[in-house]
Amino acid sequence: xxxxxxxxxxxxxxxxxxxxxxxxxxxxxxxxxxxxxxxxxxxxxxxxxxxxxxxxxxxxxxxxxxxxxxxxxxxxxxxxxxxxxxxxxxxxxxxxxxxxxxxxxxxxxxxxxxxxxxxxxxxxxxxxxxxxxxxxxxxxxxxxxxxxxxxxxxxxxxxxxxxxxxxxxxxxxxxxxxxxxxxxxxxxxxxxxxxxxxxxxxxxxxxxxxxxxxxxxxxxxxxxxxxxxxxxxxxxxxxxxxxxxxxxxxxxxxxxxxxxxxxxxxxxxxxxxxxxxxxxxxxxxxxxx
Amino acid sequence: xxxxxxxxxxxxxxxxxxxxxxxxxxxxxxxxxxxxxxxxxxxxxxxxxxxxxxxxxxxxxxxxxxxxxxxxxxxxxxxxxxxxxxxxxxxxxxxxxxxxxxxxxxxxxxxxxxxxxxxxxxxxxxxxxxxxxxxxxxxxxxxxxxxxxxxxxxxxxxxxxxxxxxxxxxxxxxxxxxxxxxxxxxxxxxxxxxxxxxxxxxxxxxxxxxxxxxxxxxxxxxxxxxxxxxxxxxxxxxxxxxxxxxxxxxxxxxxxxxxxxxxxxxxxxxxxxxxxxxxxxxxxxxxxx
Amino acid sequence: xxxxxxxxxxxxxxxxxxxxxxxxxxxxxxxxxxxxxxxxxxxxxxxxxxxxxxxxxxxxxxxxxxxxxxxxxxxxxxxxxxxxxxxxxxxxxxxxxxxxxxxxxxxxxxxxxxxxxxxxxxxxxxxxxxxxxxxxxxxxxxxxxxxxxxxxxxxxxxxxxxxxxxxxxxxxxxxxxxxxxxxxxxxxxxxxxxxxxxxxxxxxxxxxxxxxxxxxxxxxxxxxxxxxxxxxxxxxxxxxxxxxxxxxxxxxxxxxxxxxxxxxxxxxxxxxxxxxxxxxxxxxxxxxx
Numbered sequence: 051x052x053x054x055x056x057x058x059x060x061x062x063x064x065x066x067x068x069x070x071x072x073x074x075x076x077x078x079x080x081x082x083x084x085x086x087x088x089x090x091x092x093x094x095x096x097x098x099x100x101x102x103x104x105x106x107x108x109x110x111x112x113x114x115x116x117x118x119x120x121x122x123x124x125x126x127x128x129x130x131x132x133x134x135x136x137x138x139x140x141x142x143x144x145x146x147x148x149x150x151x152x153x154x155x156x157x158x159x160x161x162x163x164x165x166x167x168x169x170x171x172x173x174x175x176x177x178x179x180x181x182x183x184x185x186x187x188x189x190x191x192x193x194x195x196x197x198x199x200x201x202x203x204x205x206x207x208x209x210x211x212x213x214x215x216x217x218x219x220x221x222x223x224x225x226x227x228x229x230x231x232x233x234x235x236x237x238x239x240x241x242x243x244x245x246x247x248x249x250x251x252x253x254x255x256x257x258x259x260x261x262x263x264x265x266x267x268x269x270x271x272x273x274x275x276x277x278x279x280x281x282x283x284x285x286x287x288x289x290x291x292x293x294x295x296x297x298x299x300x301x302x303x304x305x306x307x308x309x310x311x312x313x314x315x316x317x318x319x320x321x322x323x324x325x326x327x328x329x330x331x332x333x334x335x336x337x338x339x
Numbered sequence: 340x341x342x343x344x345x346x347x348x349x350x351x352x353x354x355x356x357x358x359x360x361x362x363x364x365x366x367x368x369x370x371x372x373x374x375x376x377x378x379x380x381x382x383x384x385x386x387x388x389x390x391x392x393x394x395x396x397x398x399x400x401x402x403x404x405x406x407x408x409x410x411x412x413x414x415x416x417x418x419x420x421x422x423x424x425x426x427x428x429x430x431x432x433x434x435x436x437x438x439x440x441x442x443x444x445x446x447x448x449x450x451x452x453x454x455x456x457x458x459x460x461x462x463x464x465x466x467x468x469x470x471x472x473x474x475x476x477x478x479x480x481x482x483x484x485x486x487x488x489x490x491x492x493x494x495x496x497x498x499x500x501x502x503x504x505x506x507x508x509x510x511x512x513x514x515x516x517x518x519x520x521x522x523x524x525x526x527x528x529x530x531x532x533x534x535x536x537x538x539x540x541x542x543x544x545x546x547x548x549x550x551x552x553x554x555x556x557x558x559x560x561x562x563x564x565x566x567x568x569x570x571x572x573x574x575x576x577x578x579x580x581x582x583x584x585x586x587x588x589x590x591x592x593x594x595x596x597x598x599x600x601x602x603x604x605x606x607x608x609x610x611x612x613x614x615x616x617x618x619x620x621x622x623x624x625x626x627x628x
Numbered sequence: 629x630x631x632x633x634x635x636x637x638x639x640x641x642x643x644x645x646x647x648x649x650x651x652x653x654x655x656x657x658x659x660x661x662x663x664x665x666x667x668x669x670x671x672x673x674x675x676x677x678x679x680x681x682x683x684x685x686x687x688x689x690x691x692x693x694x695x696x697x698x699x700x701x702x703x704x705x706x707x708x709x710x711x712x713x714x715x716x717x718x719x720x721x722x723x724x725x726x727x728x729x730x731x732x733x734x735x736x737x738x739x740x741x742x743x744x745x746x747x748x749x750x751x752x753x754x755x756x757x758x759x760x761x762x763x764x765x766x767x768x769x770x771x772x773x774x775x776x777x778x779x780x781x782x783x784x785x786x787x788x789x790x791x792x793x794x795x796x797x798x799x800x801x802x803x804x805x806x807x808x809x810x811x812x813x814x815x816x817x818x819x820x821x822x823x824x825x826x827x828x829x830x831x832x833x834x835x836x837x838x839x840x841x842x843x844x845x846x847x848x849x850x851x852x853x854x855x856x857x858x859x860x861x862x863x864x865x866x867x868x869x870x871x872x873x874x875x876x877x878x879x880x881x882x883x884x885x886x887x888x889x890x891x892x893x894x895x896x897x898x899x900x901x902x903x904x905x906x907x908x909x910x911x912x913x914x915x916x917x
Contacts, residue, residue, distance in 0.1 A: 052362050056355060063668060066634055066675025069659055070688065073630050074680065081358055081371070082659070090352060097355025102363065110359065341651050345644055370647055370660070379641060386644025391652065399648065 051102070052078040053319045056112045058086040058094055060121035068115045068147075071308075075315030077111075088128035095132040095142075104139035111318035114146040119183040122148035130325070141323030145314050145331075148183065150307065152328055153314065155187030156335035157306035158271050158298075162244055163195065164339045165269045165289060165296040171196030173268075176242040178202050178229070178256060178280065179249030181212045184273055188246055191332050193222045200225040202238050232260065240264045247272045247280030258283040267295050275300035310335045340391070341367040342608045345401045347375040347383055349410035357404045357436075360597075364604035366400075377417035384421040384431075393428035400607035403435040408472040411437035419614070430612030434603050434620075437472065439596065441617055442603065444476030445624035446595035447560050447587075451533055452484065453628045454558045454578060454585040460485030462557075465531040467491050467518070467545060467569065468538030470501045473562055477535055480621050482511045489514040491527050521549065529553045536561045536569030547572040556584050564589035599624045629680070630656040631897045634690045636664040636672055638699035646693045646725075649886075653893030655689075666706035673710040673720075682717035689896035692724040697761040700726035708903070719901030723892050723909075726761065728885065730906055731892065733765030734913035735884035736849050736876075740822055741773065742917045743847045743867060743874040749774030751846075754820040756780050756807070756834060756858065757827030759790045762851055766824055769910050771800045778803040780816050810838065818842045825850045825858030836861040845873050853878035888913045 055077040064082035072080040098110045116122040126146045175192045177185045180201035189199045203209035209226030229235050249255045274280040286299040344366040353371035361369040387399045405411040415435045464481045466474045469490035478488045492498035498515030518524050538544045563569040575588040633655035642660035650658035676688045694700040704724045753770045755763045758779035767777045781787035787804030807813050827833045852858040864877040
């Protein structure tokens, strides 16, 4: 029986990246659907659970991709609502990884945690330019590990909005911080053991002259793979120690992200009815790190 | 050489259900096309018949799905027109099963026929709430078996429209009947050996207090799988006898429908140039019943 | 590792013809994308090159199809621009064959060249009704072989536009010729060793009474497979000699076109980073002829 991955995206073009990883991770067939709205998920779920015998349903799975995290999470919520009233044997496994944010954030924090090597709980963490999908998920994961997390942005209002929505959705406290000059940047990172940069490609957010001042910083990670990097002085390829700090580059995060993405798809076909949410994806990343 | 099923639908989202059944029935590859109009069928047919050698064309096939029976049948008509002027060796097999109506109606009537076990010809049959796709196809099949068939509806005008269109398209007489209260319901079923309910999910059309009054009723079938069922007292899972009548539940019809759907796709790749219309699908269902 | 062909088309419906040939030419999976604009090619290229290890990238490829040659070539240009700044190991092979024009023109001219059997360089060639995709590509190929090429049209302005655009894009001189009556037709073909007809299906462009007058004509080819053929007296199936001229029919061109199309897809997976432009496709056709 073929392992069939039903790939759904809220956007017009289903991600070729995700489709190829699907094929390379053990799916025999990946069926791509674009322009999927929450109301369409009923047909997607019914199409999965009513076509094969309950015992065979671990060979069918759903992967929710796309670029817009909010829309993708609405698709997941809709799917879960469709499953709810069905008898328990009508289940397939579901993964979600819009824009790679779940796997990237998980890989990033798994690398950070491994680099720290002692108790991460109670540490301070600053997510620079952390209002995007990866930054938000990284903040949530660190907070769940017991860190005190702040998200920085050039725009305080935007940071507040993001932190409020995390509070509302996940009941997690993240502090919104405005960074508009070197002074506010120093304030943001000076008391943090963990600094993570999740800004756009090609923008340096943290010069070496700033971060080298603060002895408290233990680990810094950057997800920007295009120079200039988000944290100056970082080596994009490897994890190494510079001036007493562990620096984790974008390709170091990226290679773990890819492994995590592959493993995620593989696991979809190992057991039916598992929902691979952020916690589960992070669990995979930590094991692989 | 890969067995390739070209799946076309008039709607935006090609049915995942149908695609999965395609893969599970022996197609190596199912290529889904949504938003297909009759004018697009030329490219679909040419794409099939001009890519492989005539002797290899039994490995290519077309399956017309969708929710809207009329639009799907227009696609079939268009395909047949494209085939017509082509030399006879330029043929692939074509199946049509919009919304599962062909396979569901075929499975339902095949079950009914088997339950009756004597001559079905000349019997009276009432299709309750029979104006939808499954009801119409069930009515046509029973009429072709020689039954006197009526379709009931709460709306007489709607029933008349449906019966007229069947008359026009298939040259088959079906009687339109209005059912608006218990009296008209009793009139509709009292003289029928066969009663079939094809109404919407969760609506009871025929209470046990009504049908148990009429000794003439021999077999009743219901395609509604969500309680309350269309015919009260029916067991959704199995065919059984209650008060001297054979009752055929929705899952009993549904399991045969699935077998019929699988067999239909399998047969597409056994011989080239076969058009699996309602008669052929019913033939498959009767063999499997 | 699966050989995956990423098929992109500027139009709504990705060509079933091309998808089937993709499967029959060695691709394990063909992923179809419709409605692709130049700006979408970044995701297509990134999706290919960042999902698999550089050494594995010969198993991923892009095929650009569609009906509109100009739009398809814009997709190719866009893809090439995306590749340019990337490190050289981030490459996949790319083919382009909108409306089959590249493979058809290549097959046609390869047949013509083989039929001539002596030096083609310096010969005169007339492409009748040559303003369409196949006619233009045929003209370019003959010009590159050193022929003096003219394109005829009923509309001189249109022919001029086409020749100017070829001059601008490929720096190749083609003469635009108006053919509006028998006199101008005779003028167009009388001094040509090579006459090719690339007009629409079912329209005869060159009666036998005209072409039989001119001893200079050595080879005539026709891509119209629906009678009446473009060149009267041609045998659609085979290449044969009539009145001292080699006549090449549409199916003779078409069979080589199909071989060329198959070989093109096969070669996509033999080496990474090869761009199969018109010259490369013509090279394949000449080898196969």
